[in-house]
Structure formats: structure tokens, C-alpha cells
Amino acid sequence: MMIKVVRGNPTPEELAAALAVVRARAAAASATPSGASGPRDSWSDPARIAAHRLPQPGPATWTRTYWPG
Known part of the structure; x- marks a missing residue:
């Protein structure tokens, strides 16, 4: 592995700290099987949005937030 400071x-x-981070990331990437995906991020889970009822249209809809809760 070669690192060049530009x-x-x-x-x-x-440099030692940066190299330690790069090596740790490379080791983690090589330990994960190539076909397997990593843990799903909860922010990208579409069920998070669909789990709650959205506000219904009406005269005061503009006062309600899109994200319930």
C-alpha cells in the first residue's frame, strides 16, 4: 500500500494516524464477503417513513409538518 502526501x-x-485509519477500513472491507451488504442504515429505510400516518389534506395542512411525531 502506498500513500502519497500531495x-x-x-x-x-x-501520517501514522491516517495510515491506521486506512488500514482498519481496508481490513474491515476485506473481512466482509463480497456479495453481502453491510448493515442497513435506518435513515435510508423506507419503512421508517411509511410506519407513520402522514397528515391528511385539509384547510390547515400547511401548518402540520411532513414528518409526524
């Missing part, structure tokens, strides 16, 4: 003048400690 801008700035990092200290040896900063």
Missing part, C-alpha cells in the same frame, strides 16, 4: 506537511504522528 499537499501540506504532516507530522509523523499525523
